[in-house]
Amino acid sequence: MLATSCSPPQSANQSQPAPADAIHVTGHGVDQASGICDGFTLTDAQAQQFFAKATAITPEQMHADYDYLPCWVDGTTTRGGARWTWRIRAGGTAEVTPPGGQMTFLGCKSCDDLFQ
């Protein structure tokens, strides 16, 4: 299997930023049509499964260890009354942004059943 790196593999020491409840998919789309993952969608339940399995990763790890596919599903969740937004990509990564906060990243290497 090919490997890649634009980044050093580093341990992600952030706390798990995955939204925990009231997970809702709000849309889906592609950055540009490629044929590799067009039509990618997730249900609310599938998004919840992703967040249950995913772990926090650094930007370096996201780049080194994951394909950043152009297809995505957007969603929101509420946590402690705050509304988080997130984007899950078909390559098994997610970008999670808390209200007024900095974007963090998640990755899942055992989520192939959700990304097909």
Add this chain to the structure above:
Amino acid sequence: MTESKGKIIDGKVTQKIAPAIERGALDAVHAIVMHQTGGSSAESTLASYGHKGANGAHFLIDTDGTIYQTAHVDKRTHHVGNIQSRCHNLKSCSPDDATAIDTILHPKKKKVPYSTKVRQLSDHEAKKAYPKRYPTNSDSLGIEVVGSFDGGIYEDPTSDQADSVKWLVAELLALFKLTTDDVYRHPTVSYKHASEASNVTW
């Protein structure tokens, strides 16, 4: 610039060879792939290159323009990843190839993970001769430019980095008898964030 046993001999290049990122012989150099690290310092990248099984590129350019050689230029490193289909992207595939690619992208078996499709397409492409395909780990050098990914976008290179990139790429093109057509940004070749190296020029 001269080369001896895979090492670049030049006062502008600092040797920081990291054996852990080398993966056997690189028999041919057909292209150069430009990367950005996603991190904010060369130190963190160099530290990671010391880990067994680490992935990395052949050169690393620090924010102050310092050029480190991190792998021998006759050694393969894992810096590219799964490649896209060049002819598919350019809509120039032969009819037979287009059919083969379509079979990968739209398999009769309904449920195929995207990761499997990506790998199968990359393997299909790797069988072609360059430049009918994009460069792979097996025939390209990688240049990493230190650059963070804060806010979900890669930062612009510093002016010192820009100068170093131009010098290094020009020297490598001459050394390996390549042209600027053989220099690629990582997202062109594989599946990476579009802003990576988008403002790195040569």
